[in-house]
Amino acid sequence: MGDGAERGNAAARRTPQRQRSAGATLTTERGWQYALAPESREIVSIEPEYGLFVGGKFTAAESGGTFETVNPATEEPLARVAMAGVVDVDRAVAAARTAFEQTWGPMPGAERAKYLYRIARILQERSREFAVLESIDNGKPIKETRDVDIPLAAAHFFYYAGWADKLEYAGFGSDPRPIGVAGQVIPWNFPLLMAAWKLAPALAAGNTCVLKPAETTPLTALLLAEVCQQAELPPGVVNVLTGAGETGAALVAHPGVDKVAFTGSTEVGIAIAETVAGTGKKLTLELGGKAANVVFDDAPVEQAIEGIVNGIFFNQGHVCCAGSRLLVQESVADHVVDRLRRRLTTLRLGDPLDKNTDIGAINSRQQLDKITELSAAGEAEGAHRWSAPCELPKKGFWFAPTVFTGVSQSHRIAREEIFGPVLSVLTFRTPEEAVTKANNTPYGLSAGVWTEKGSRILWMAQRMRAGVVWANTYNRFDPASPFGGYRESGFGREGGRHGLAAYLDV
Numbered sequence: 001m002g003d004g005a006e007r008g009n010a011a012a013r014r015t016p017q018r019q020r021s022a023g024a025t026l027t028t029e030r031g032w033q034y035a036l037a038p039e040s041r042e043i044v045s046i047e048p049e050y051g052l053f054v055g056g057k058f059t060a061a062e063s064g065g066t067f068e069t070v071n072p073a074t075e076e077p078l079a080r081v082a083m084a085g086v087v088d089v090d091r092a093v094a095a096a097r098t099a100f101e102q103t104w105g106p107m108p109g110a111e112r113a114k115y116l117y118r119i120a121r122i123l124q125e126r127s128r129e130f131a132v133l134e135s136i137d138n139g140k141p142i143k144e145t146r147d148v149d150i151p152l153a154a155a156h157f158f159y160y161a162g163w164a165d166k167l168e169y170a171g172f173g174s175d176p177r178p179i180g181v182a183g184q185v186i187p188w189n190f191p192l193l194m195a196a197w198k199l200a201p202a203l204a205a206g207n208t209c210v211l212k213p214a215e216t217t218p219l220t221a222l223l224l225a226e227v228c229q230q231a232e233l234p235p236g237v238v239n240v241l242t243g244a245g246e247t248g249a250a251l252v253a254h255p256g257v258d259k260v261a262f263t264g265s266t267e268v269g270i271a272i273a274e275t276v277a278g279t280g281k282k283l284t285l286e287l288g289g290k291a292a293n294v295v296f297d298d299a300p301v302e303q304a305i306e307g308i309v310n311g312i313f314f315n316q317g318h319v320c321c322a323g324s325r326l327l328v329q330e331s332v333a334d335h336v337v338d339r340l341r342r343r344l345t346t347l348r349l350g351d352p353l354d355k356n357t358d359i360g361a362i363n364s365r366q367q368l369d370k371i372t373e374l375s376a377a378g379e380a381e382g383a384h385r386w387s388a389p390c391e392l393p394k395k396g397f398w399f400a401p402t403v404f405t406g407v408s409q410s411h412r413i414a415r416e417e418i419f420g421p422v423l424s425v426l427t428f429r430t431p432e433e434a435v436t437k438a439n440n441t442p443y444g445l446s447a448g449v450w451t452e453k454g455s456r457i458l459w460m461a462q463r464m465r466a467g468v469v470w471a472n473t474y475n476r477f478d479p480a481s482p483f484g485g486y487r488e489s490g491f492g493r494e495g496g497r498h499g500l501a502a503y504l505d506v
């Protein structure tokens with residue numbers, strides 16, 4: 001090592017931790033730029049039109065209706081997709097019923113497992129194709145689809161394939177039975193992953209499915225339908241109905257559906273609960289959240305900063321369990337916010353297909369409007385807004401990473417789910433105050449805690465009313481781990497052994 005480096009290290013040893021880490025920040029202010037690293041979109045062939053997947057075949061909607069799906073990063077139309085109506089819901093539910101009674105229901109678990117393993121392996125083999133398509137249709141960065149969405153989707157199929165022939169050991173009796181036909185409605189924030197969360201446990205348990213993807217992100221669900229064909233899954237076991245909210249409403253209300261699973265907004269979740277009430281259908285709801293990410297003064301600051309960034313800026317903040325409220329101990333608040341802003345200036349916003357991109361596009365104009373409106377409300381109510389200085393592309397739907405300080409608990413940005421790259425910072429002095437503020441929300445999906453003390457982690461985890469509490473990390477998912485909320489975040493668990501309960505007659 002040369003003299004210069006020696007001198008630098010010696011200087012660093014004398015420099016307090018805060019100043020040293022601040023100086024190490026890599027910023028583009030010095031003129032340093034990443035070279036473009038675009039993933040090729042050649043691997044994906046997007047058809048001009050897509051049909052519904054019913055009874056193992058792609059078919060047009062009975063009404064002939066279609067809608068357009070666009071690339072949110074460019075507003076470029078991608079394809080026209082069939083709009084399923086009531087008659088199509090009837091057809092899909094009938095196909096699922098036949099498959100449940102004649103093939104999938106009676107099939108031994110070990111045989112069902114083979115199909116699930118096959119789907120998982122095909123997802124791995126075609127992972128690049130899925131990753132590119134997901135980024136194009138959703139707007140999320142390729143490094144997230146490539147490293148998170150698609151591997152986790154495959155992992156869910158692998159995991160539940162393992163359960164298919166072991167259901168009698170899952171703790172639900174010696175011969176747990178499937179429920180029947182599952183109607184599953186999923187959102188646009190993790191389109192393929194949500195499909196995997198819903199389909200894999202349902203199929204492992206012996207149910208058949210009718211899946212309704214979100215209107216703005218239908219393409220990977222349709223590619224998954226193609227994978228079902230490729231895996232030679234018996235016709236009718238999985239059906240995919242693309243369409244609008246009315247399609248979802250018709251599906252959950254259909255008398256031939258035995259079990260309803262929904263992920264999405266609390267508002268629609270409540271409407272579905274009203275529809276299903278009194279029908280005898282089983283229901284799981286995974287709804288919104290307004291999670292607290294709590295940082296104590298003894299937390300390892302650099303790690304906590306990464307956790308805060310991952311907590312709210314991962315997937316443009318379109319995450320139900322996002323750490324959208326940062327609760328930071330007052331004594332370190334200024335330092336943490338300063339470090340956070342510096343870190344945010346290094347995030348790269350832009351082309352979702354570029355492998356260097358950290359922040360992709362907002363999924364739709366409608367969602368952008370909602371984020372814009374709530375951010376304006378934050379300013380109007382007196383909070384201080386800071387947005388990372390990044391240039392937004394001229395076309396498409398974009399929102400710069402934004403941090404609000406001076407937020408009080410009554411502000412809308414501290415109470416409502418923004419579902420975008422917007423963080424609200426609040427402070428606390430004592431652990432008791434942190435718990436009170438963390439729990440001051442109608443939601444209860446997730447929370448995070450950052451501290452060096454193990455005993456404090458346990459103390460906090462026992463008191464924070466959230467389905468998942470992450471300690472010194474955030475947004476970690478694993479198919480073996482149950483996930484879900486309570487209060488306005490919904491009920492029921494997905495993932496793990498618990499996720500099987502929702503699809504068994506127990």
Ligand code: NDP
Nearest residue numbers: 186187213214215244245248249264265268287288320419
């Ligand atoms: P929705 O809850 O409306 O959509 C979720 C899914 O439900 C979509 O497939 C949607 O179809 C479908 N759907 C809509 N209306 C009905 C209905 N009456 N019955 C059955 N299914 C229905 O979410 P949005 O996409 O409209 O987003 C609105 C807000 O919800 C966001 O701003 C965000 O705050 C929150 N949200 C929360 C999510 C979470 O995981 N917690 C996920 C997505 C959104 P379609 O797409 O065709 O409308």
